[in-house]
Amino acid sequence: MNLFAVIVGAGDVDPAQSLNWLFPATSELIYGGLASIIIFSLIYKFAGPAAKKGLADRTAKIQAELDGAEQALSSAKAEAAEIRRAAGDIAAERQRLLAEADSQASALLADGRARLSAEIADMESRAESEIMGMSGRMGDELRVEVGRLSSEAVDRLVADTVDGATQQALIEDFIRKVGAGS
Amino acid sequence: MSDARIEGYARALFEIARAEGTLDEVEDELFRFARSYESSDALRSALTDEMVPAERRQAVVESLLGGKSTATTIQLISMVVGSGRGRDLPEVIDRLVSRASESKDLAVAEVRSAVALSDDQQQRLAAALANATGRQVNLKVVIDPSIIGGIVATVGDTVIDGSVRTRVEELKSRL
Numbered sequence: 001m002n003l004f005a006v007i008v009g010a011g012d013v014d015p016a017q018s019l020n021w022l023f024p025a026t027s028e029l030i031y032g033g034l035a036s037i038i039i040f041s042l043i044y045k046f047a048g049p050a051a052k053k054g055l056a057d058r059t060a061k062i063q064a065e066l067d068g069a070e071q072a073l074s075s076a077k078a079e080a081a082e083i084r085r086a087a088g089d090i091a092a093e094r095q096r097l098l099a100e101a102d103s104q105a106s107a108l109l110a111d112g113r114a115r116l117s118a119e120i121a122d123m124e125s126r127a128e129s130e131i132m133g134m135s136g137r138m139g140d141e142l143r144v145e146v147g148r149l150s151s152e153a154v155d156r157l158v159a160d161t162v163d164g165a166t167q168q169a170l171i172e173d174f175i176r177k178v179g180a181g182s
Numbered sequence: 183m184s185d186a187r188i189e190g191y192a193r194a195l196f197e198i199a200r201a202e203g204t205l206d207e208v209e210d211e212l213f214r215f216a217r218s219y220e221s222s223d224a225l226r227s228a229l230t231d232e233m234v235p236a237e238r239r240q241a242v243v244e245s246l247l248g249g250k251s252t253a254t255t256i257q258l259i260s261m262v263v264g265s266g267r268g269r270d271l272p273e274v275i276d277r278l279v280s281r282a283s284e285s286k287d288l289a290v291a292e293v294r295s296a297v298a299l300s301d302d303q304q305q306r307l308a309a310a311l312a313n314a315t316g317r318q319v320n321l322k323v324v325i326d327p328s329i330i331g332g333i334v335a336t337v338g339d340t341v342i343d344g345s346v347r348t349r350v351e352e353l354k355s356r357l
Binding site: 146147150151154155158159162164166167168170171172173174175176177178179181 | 295296297299303306307309310311313314330331332333335342344346350353354357
């Protein structure tokens with residue numbers, strides 16, 4: 001039976017012979033009240049600590065999460081500060097590296113110029129030396145050739161000049177000089 | 183050949199020529215032959231080739247000197263060549279000449295000239311060399327066209343060089 005039928009049907013029955021449609025019987029109230037007290041007491045006794053523990057754990061967990069979040073926040077702030085500091089360092093390092101590169105480039109350039117100058121001077125010196133040597137060799141060859149031609153000319157001249165009369169003159173001259181040399 | 187053996191040959195030749203009474207002539211002929219031997223490769227080769235029989239080498243000597251030299255000279259050279267000592271012939275002869283000159287208390291004067299010297303020139307040259315060296319000389323004239331002109335005289339260790347060749351060489355070296 002539904003509630004509506006109970007309410008509607010309440011007018012049809014004798015209130016003295018039936019239960020009040022609103023209030024239960026007294027004994028029922030007493031038994032019910034006692035049962036409720038017992039049930040709530042049991043619940044309080046046995047389920048209460050577990051519930052309290054669960055609430056306490058939840059609270060602790062939330063607190064831990066809050067603490068973790070706080071720590072993460074401070075770490076993030078620290079990291080941000082570190083990154084900002086590192087960024088500053090990177091800029092300084094970049095400047096230092098650029099300056100060092102400029103310095104090295106300047107040194108290399110100066111060294112290269114000096115080496116190039118030395119090589120040019122060396123090449124000039126060698127070229128000059130080779131030119132002098134070549135000139136000397138050519139002079140030597142020329143002298144040898146002149147000497148050879150002169151020797152041939154002397155041989156021909158002597159062969160043409162030393163005739164019989166000259167031979168006799170040379171012999172007489174030799175005899176005279178040897179005799180005079182004593 | 184050892185020095186003693188060369189000396190032995192020279193002494194033997196000297197004694198034979200002196201015994202024959204032709205020492206001066208033989209000595210002169212031997213000296214001339216030695217100079218010819220030194221200047222001729224063909225002659226040296228013919229007289230020293232051991233593949234050629236000794237009789238053949240001696241026949242070469244006789245054909246070269248026959249009618250131009252005394253029999254003693256030909257026999258002496260043939261003896262040395264036949265005994266297989268042709269290579270030492272100039273040295274043996276030079277020793278003989280020295281020995282002959284020493285026996286007469288003379289110094290050997292080897293005179294090289296491009297042309298032949300007359301007897302008068304030889305006498306005057308011998309006198310001049312004697313004056314220059316302080317010893318009488320046994321003049322040995324060698325005709326050597328390579329000196330071109332003038333005279334080169336060698337007496338012992340002394341060389342008097344009046345040759346055109348030497349003057350030309352000096353001139354060439356200066357050039």
